[in-house]
Amino acid sequence: MAGFQEPPIKKAKNDRTVDLSANTSQAPTQPSPSQAANGHTKARDGLGSFQNLKHKTPSKGTPQKTKNPEHLRNLLAQRHALPIFPARARLLEELRKNNTVIIIGETGSGKTTQIPQYIHEERLDRKGGICVTQPRRVAAISIAKRVAEEMDTNLGGLVGYSVRFEEAVCPATKVKYVTDGMLLREAISDPLLTRYSWILLDEAHERTINTDVLFGIVKDAQKTRRSLPGHDPLRLLIMSATMDVDHFSQYFGNCPVLYVEGRQHPIEMFYAKKQQEDYVMAAMTTVFQIHREAPPQHDILLFLTGQEEIDSVTTNLRQIAKDGSLAECPRLRVLSLYAALPAHQQLDVFRATAEGERKVIVSTNIAETSITIPGIRYVIDCGRAKVRTYHPGSGFDALKVKKISQAQAWQRAGRAGREASGSCYRAYTRAEFDAMNVNPTPEILRSNLASVMLQLLAMGIKNVVTFDFIDKPSAELLEAAIVQLSFLDAVVIKSDSLELTEAGRKMAQFPLEPRYAKVILSGPEHGCTEEEQAANARRKFTSVEGDHITLLKVFRAFKAAKKNKMWCHENFLNFRNLLYATEVRKQLVQVCERCGVALTSCQQKTDSVRRCLATGLFTSVAELQLDGKYLTLDTKQEAALHPTSALFGGKPAYVLFTELVQTGKAYMHLNSIVDPQWLHDIAPEYFRRKHVKR
């Protein structure tokens, strides 16, 4: 690669208009939020700038379990050293004055762990608990553990967490960390979220579909609780890492925005001098540029887009590392990282780098948010990622390599400065960076919304089309979701409203996509409530009927083998996935019992399982054409069986698919053979128009 130049704008020391944290030795990687604030009409205080703030000692009354006073003193010292601590009093003042506040805090500010404690210490949670949402399970659990430790209580007592299949709470729990999906579920049975006086939506900048829906739910709950007598106010805190302040603030009634500086080590930024034609090659060249100069144990994290790319780059890097010209350099350990990798290989990236060695981790964006790797001093960012976008017109998801947003680019860069100062090399020019979107497209604007619509309806929200989304999905996207729900008999479209049917109400109870909920509801009709579960199957269990029956066979064999880990290993099956499937199944059985869905088993008559599948997935069927290709019946899209499918290579006349993803081609994933006669039985009107043979 042509090499990198230093950025045209270096961080200006002692100039607050450029860099909020310039008065500290630890500058943030990101252009400071204060920049965004300057353009604001209302004065918005930078919390970090307040001095001489006193800290009240935590009030008594928390269950004491002190074992090691020194350890506790240590924890307290750490808490006091966090950037948010000097702003404690000022923050609480704002929280007392306003029902909704937005907090912008960079990584390391301590907002997620400290703010709930501050609220509790001041007993502002007397009338109801504090709920803090996280997009990821592991985060919810590990943060709760940390906070329980800091508050010197047992996890599951005053401080707890609740994620799917795992919960540590009791009636006395005041500070609860949950996944945002979990809070959404709670909102179905309690739309006003009456158990809480405080809801803190964390990582709001990620704009996951769940957070976006929650924005609307909590805003509505707050308003309703204010208007109805006998309700205590609902206090909202929206916590975000980026500066898309105006958008959030406008949505929440121009509420105040508070800034907390982060604790990041400085990161030197480098951009490509000129546009790179081949970002993979550019990135590889940069690895060796760094490798020649950097001291050993200064590890490199390289962001690329996908498995194939990553595997080929790791292979190449290993090959080049053997080159004689690098004999003087540290030994290079090259590792791949992506979600599909087996667990033990994922764990490899955490192994500390030995003396005289360097590791290079070549990763997807899993290392952007989900996995934090210690020891990283250099980040190389290719500036791209795979993005999934649902196209309601054709019914498929496109999975395409796209330019990342500036916010993501800063997030990636930040991975170099977690333990010490670092460097970030961008395989794109400064001008290319400036041309990137500031923020990524929110997930809710590029997803199938059938689940969201069903959930909103189940919460009693009458007009889902006019629901107050922070970013409103297109009419086409909303329409497609409603049409899908009406095909599934979950809703009835009336002249000017939507009505949830009895079946729809039941479907909403299942933690599943509506299509699959429908499959389960149709179980008793066909004498089987056995569900297939996601797992990695191998040839031995492959069924001619398709992937679903294959998975069912795997699952049954797993149970027969008494969920044995060795057995999985011997049969090339993923133990953890199968265990997870067991949990899912247990949960679904419980929901069935609650909804009065009879539990029956079809034993060996697996065609009735496929029949059930068709009742939920009949809009996802493709027909074999004379030329040997498939066309989807719903939208007449050309589609191919995915090579991992059990049906791949065969040519059944009708196949049902669970997912249609366009990568190189439009591929059908997880397929089963379907009998066209069933289709006419299930949805006669629909299939008459599709001209399906009998």
Add this chain to the structure above:
DNA sequence: CTCTCCCTT
């Protein structure tokens, strides 16, 4: 002849 990534009583 192929696979960004989270998540749900």
